[in-house]
Amino acid sequence: MADLRSIAHSRDKFIRESSDVAEPGPRRMSYALEAEGLTKTYGAVRALDDLTLRIPAGGVFGVLGPNGAGKSTLFRIAMGLVRPSSGVARLSGSPAGHASSLRRVGAMIETPRYPPYLTARDALKMLALQSGAHDVDIDGWLDRVGLTGAADRKTSTYSVGMKQRLGLAAVFFTRPTLAILDEPTSGMDPAGIQEIRELIRRLAAEEGATIILASHQLDEVRRVCDRVAILAKGKLVAEGPVETLAGRKPALRIVASPLPQVLQILGEQGAADGPDAALAQIERHEAPALIRALVGAGVDIHEARWREADLESAYLDILQAKEPADAR
Amino acid sequence: MLADAISAERFRLLKDRGTLFWGVLFAPIAGLVLNIGGELFARSLMKGAPPIPVDIVGRMVKALAGGASPVVGLFVLILSTAVLAGDYRWETWRLLTPRNGRVNLLLAKLATVAAAVAISLVLYTLAAAVGGLFSAATSGGPLVGYPGGSPLVDLAGTFAISWLQLMVLVALSALVGVVTRSTMGALIVGLAFAAVQSIVASQMHEPSLKALAIPAFSGDLLKTVLLMPRSVTDEPAPWALALGFLLAWLAGLSAAALALFQRQDLTRE
Numbered sequence: 001m002a003d004l005r006s007i008a009h010s011r012d013k014f015i016r017e018s019s020d021v022a023e024p025g026p027r028r029m030s031y032a033l034e035a036e037g038l039t040k041t042y043g044a045v046r047a048l049d050d051l052t053l054r055i056p057a058g059g060v061f062g063v064l065g066p067n068g069a070g071k072s073t074l075f076r077i078a079m080g081l082v083r084p085s086s087g088v089a090r091l092s093g094s095p096a097g098h099a100s101s102l103r104r105v106g107a108m109i110e111t112p113r114y115p116p117y118l119t120a121r122d123a124l125k126m127l128a129l130q131s132g133a134h135d136v137d138i139d140g141w142l143d144r145v146g147l148t149g150a151a152d153r154k155t156s157t158y159s160v161g162m163k164q165r166l167g168l169a170a171v172f173f174t175r176p177t178l179a180i181l182d183e184p185t186s187g188m189d190p191a192g193i194q195e196i197r198e199l200i201r202r203l204a205a206e207e208g209a210t211i212i213l214a215s216h217q218l219d220e221v222r223r224v225c226d227r228v229a230i231l232a233k234g235k236l237v238a239e240g241p242v243e244t245l246a247g248r249k250p251a252l253r254i255v256a257s258p259l260p261q262v263l264q265i266l267g268e269q270g271a272a273d274g275p276d277a278a279l280a281q282i283e284r285h286e287a288p289a290l291i292r293a294l295v296g297a298g299v300d301i302h303e304a305r306w307r308e309a310d311l312e313s314a315y316l317d318i319l320q321a322k323e324p325a326d327a328r
Numbered sequence: 329m330l331a332d333a334i335s336a337e338r339f340r341l342l343k344d345r346g347t348l349f350w351g352v353l354f355a356p357i358a359g360l361v362l363n364i365g366g367e368l369f370a371r372s373l374m375k376g377a378p379p380i381p382v383d384i385v386g387r388m389v390k391a392l393a394g395g396a397s398p399v400v401g402l403f404v405l406i407l408s409t410a411v412l413a414g415d416y417r418w419e420t421w422r423l424l425t426p427r428n429g430r431v432n433l434l435l436a437k438l439a440t441v442a443a444a445v446a447i448s449l450v451l452y453t454l455a456a457a458v459g460g461l462f463s464a465a466t467s468g469g470p471l472v473g474y475p476g477g478s479p480l481v482d483l484a485g486t487f488a489i490s491w492l493q494l495m496v497l498v499a500l501s502a503l504v505g506v507v508t509r510s511t512m513g514a515l516i517v518g519l520a521f522a523a524v525q526s527i528v529a530s531q532m533h534e535p536s537l538k539a540l541a542i543p544a545f546s547g548d549l550l551k552t553v554l555l556m557p558r559s560v561t562d563e564p565a566p567w568a569l570a571l572g573f574l575l576a577w578l579a580g581l582s583a584a585a586l587a588l589f590q591r592q593d594l595t596r597e
Contacts, residue, residue, distance in 0.1 A: 076422075079422070079425070079426045080430075081421070081425055081595075082593045083591065083593060099428070102427070107426050113418055115415075116418065117344045117345070118340070122339075122340075127336075127423065127427060129339055130428050131332070132329050132332040
């Protein structure tokens with residue numbers, strides 16, 4: 001499958017680039033989060049499976065993967081909430097979960113929850129005290145996340161979106177160098193998603209922190225992130241700049257019969273895409289000649305359409321490619 | 329920093345009015361109501377009886393001596409389970425643990441509860457004093473001096489012993505809270521422990537090692553040695569051993585809670 005090979009090639013190239021900069025010396029890159037051989041098992045369930053991942057400092061890094069891929073487990077290990085079964089995780093070079101590394105990190109893991117008897121103002125005050133940040137401008141932060149009007153309401157009366165916004169204030173108000181946001185828009189309506197996305201962008205720009213963002217919203221990731229890693233079943237299956245993963249060559253999707261004859265004509269440039277379609281990895285100017293060749297060979301063409309490359313299809317392709325590999 | 333964690337816990341408890349009322353204020357308020365109500369009831373039964381002398385310090389010492397009863401223990405457990413295990417219930421550990429060390433967080437909770445228990449005990453004692461003053465005012469009974477030893481030593485000593493006994497319950501609720509991740513679990517186990525140890529201690533008379541291992545027995549022995557030294561025996565009472573057992577319970581349960589919490593995975597709290 002040519003397109004997957006190109007993804008693998010891109011991934012390998014990216015990993016080589018990462019390896020190059022990881023070598024000691026003047027070009028050594030600093031990493032916000034490093035995982036080396038990280039494994040976490042819950043009974044028979046392997047949430048992380050020998051995961052090695054390096055997230056460079058700076059910019060917005062997306063972590064993608066289906067439910068159960070291990071994203072939250074990775075973040076919980078990084079924040080010291082969960083102990084790995086084996087392997088190590090480091091935050092900015094310090095062991096993950098240690099007070100020294102956590103002082104520079106803010107995290108919102110899944111939907112934030114607060115003691116129900118606290119107002120938003122109280123919750124931020126309590127978290128500021130807990131962090132030893134005595135000079136935090138709580139009113140200013142409530143204003144930045146649009147909660148001034150509800151500052152003295154108990155958080156138990158807040159909507160999911162309001163809790164997320166308060167969570168973002170709690171992440172950023174200690175001025176972290178790294179912010180981990182685990183599905184910050186989950187459970188929100190489209191307007192709320194848009195609002196939070198804008199807020200993350202703004203805070204990232206204003207605060208200058210490295211942001212690691214896990215999300216199921218691929219459009220969100222495409223718009224916000226510079227680089228992404230895709231996890232599946234606790235393993236890293238792809239990693240690289242968003243445009244590298246999403247910007248593969250477009251493919252011509254041909255619904256035709258008989259399909260085996262189509263695939264024979266396409267040779268190495270073709271791959272089946274379902275029971276009645278083929279994907280042709282060709283350049284746009286090659287399409288008319290291909291169509292003529294297929295018609296000349298007696299193939300009935302029902303539909304021929306260019307499938308544009310995007311992060312979503314790349315993501316699905318990568319995950320589908322992972323499935324047969326697992327089955328083997 | 330531990331000081332930051334203590335500040336945060338203190339701030340948080342002051343905002344948790346339900347826990348403050350039931351865990352800190354209810355026992356003193358109930359004590360006050362019972363003192364005054366009991367006085368009024370007794371007056372109504374004994375109309376025309378001569379005024380009874382009122383020993384305020386004696387009433388305070390007596391209140392403190394009963395300050396570690398299972399009934400008071402219930403309210404202390406409401407306080408301690410809310411503070412120590414509430415973050416499992418609200419799933420808020422993930423909000424706190426990245427901001428401070430786990431040991432600091434749990435120690436801060438223990439320190440906050442310890443201070444709140446001390447305040448509750450002081451209020452409970454003051455309620456007894458107010459009840460005594462009310463009795464003297466309504467009956468016209470004279471205020472008399474404390475017949476025992478040094479009032480300050482007896483007050484401070486009884487306070488310390490009862491506080492220590494209650495803190496054993498607090499430490500137990502911390503451990504059970506961490507193990508069960510449940511406020512209700514910690515409350516029920518703590519209450520059962522308080523009731524059972526009280527019953528078992530009342531059945532034991534000789535200060536054997538087995539008896540001294542029961543916190544209620546050790547506490548009662550220490551209070552007896554302090555308040556009624558002549559009634560103990562002609563042999564030296566094993567007060568140091570009793571105190572050692574109480575401290576060992578407190579230290580052992582707290583250390584176990586800390587050790588388990590430090591290693592605990594906080595997935596879904």
